[in-house]
Amino acid sequence: MDIDKLTYGPVPSRRLGRSLGINNIPAKVCSYACIYCQLGNTLKMSIERKSFYNPEDIYLSAKKRISSLKEKNEKIDYVAFVPDGESTLDINLAKEANLLKEFNIKLAIITNGSLMYREDVQNDLMQFEWISLKVDSAVKSVWKKIDRPHGKLNFEDIKKGYIDFSKKYKGLLNTETMLVKNINDDEESLKKTAEFIKTLNPNKAYISIPIRPPAENNIQIPDDEDINRAYLIFNSYGLNTELLVQYEGNNFTYTNDFEKDLLAITSVHPIREDALEKFLQKSNASWKDVENLIKKQLIKKTFYNKHYYFSRILKKSNS
Numbered sequence: 001m002d003i004d005k006l007t008y009g010p011v012p013s014r015r016l017g018r019s020l021g022i023n024n025i026p027a028k029v030c031s032y033a034c035i036y037c038q039l040g041n042t043l044k045m046s047i048e049r050k051s052f053y054n055p056e057d058i059y060l061s062a063k064k065r066i067s068s069l070k071e072k073n074e075k076i077d078y079v080a081f082v083p084d085g086e087s088t089l090d091i092n093l094a095k096e097a098n099l100l101k102e103f104n105i106k107l108a109i110i111t112n113g114s115l116m117y118r119e120d121v122q123n124d125l126m127q128f129e130w131i132s133l134k135v136d137s138a139v140k141s142v143w144k145k146i147d148r149p150h151g152k153l154n155f156e157d158i159k160k161g162y163i164d165f166s167k168k169y170k171g172l173l174n175t176e177t178m179l180v181k182n183i184n185d186d187e188e189s190l191k192k193t194a195e196f197i198k199t200l201n202p203n204k205a206y207i208s209i210p211i212r213p214p215a216e217n218n219i220q221i222p223d224d225e226d227i228n229r230a231y232l233i234f235n236s237y238g239l240n241t242e243l244l245v246q247y248e249g250n251n252f253t254y255t256n257d258f259e260k261d262l263l264a265i266t267s268v269h270p271i272r273e274d275a276l277e278k279f280l281q282k283s284n285a286s287w288k289d290v291e292n293l294i295k296k297q298l299i300k301k302t303f304y305n306k307h308y309y310f311s312r313i314l315k316k317s318n319s
């Protein structure tokens with residue numbers, strides 16, 4: 001097992017500063033197939049929690065990366081579970097979180113929330129200081145359209161799970177709503193979504209837009225006017241709303257192996273051409289090395305929203 005692929009970064013994050021990523025789920029195992037997913041199409045739809053990796057391996061991978069970053073005086077704001085699929089499908093989540101606490105760096109997790117109806121998932125999430133829960137819409141038909149959930153998921157049970165969890169969780173609970181033009185940006189749906197989010201009393205209600213290449217080609221970023229309207233609607237429900245509409249910056253960290261670093265980052269985080277240029281300079285690599293990875297079909301180049309992006313070509317694992 002190549003433990004290096006279990007962690008990546010740190011990568012610049014709009015919400016978490018510089019976060020060291022934990023990739024605890026194999027290539028796109030997810031309970032959703034969101035139309036805007038930056039990882040591409042879901043390779044394995046699942047709602048079954050299981051063990052994917054040995055928690056010790058995740059711990060050792062993080063330890064190795066953190067030591068090498070410390071030597072370079074690189075700052076890490078969070079250790080964040082932001083994997084190749086849905087983070088809570090990992091049955092060892094709490095075990096891994098406990099092991100990672102040794103580093104005294106705050107723990108964060110991004111989840112689509114689809115398993116929140118389960119008490120074990122709620123309990124596992126209590127280990128984290130910062131959580132982002134997906135709430136793309138509180139309207140069932142819109143949820144189905146945008147998140148394309150696993151057929152066995154029950155929307156009302158999930159919403160109840162969110163509410164129950166929000167009452168007992170003591171850390172920073174945040175919501176994220178990805179706005180997609182003509183899908184979930186209409187006034188009626190936004191009001192219902194804001195009303196539901198209000199019941200969770202979140203630290204922040206983030207509204208984001210698909211700034212990186214999405215799974216489906218026909219996805220569009222809403223017009224500025226509609227983004228502003230969404231912001232105003234959320235605010236009118238008393239939510240501490242923040243728009244995530246800016247690119248997060250180019251400060252990607254090089255540890256010591258260009259190819260491994262780039263593959264680990266692009267597997268969860270498509271990287272923009274200007275960011276890659278900087279990354280090449282840091283790591284003494286060249287565009288030829290990038291072309292080689294494209295030739296080997298390990299990464300691909302995509303044009304989206306006025307920029308070129310480089311992302312990992314994810315292949316189905318046996319998980």
Ligand code: SF4
Pocket residue numbers: 030031032033034036037038039042084085086112
């Ligand atoms: S955006 Fe997240 S929840 Fe949606 S399909 Fe991609 S990995 Fe799964």
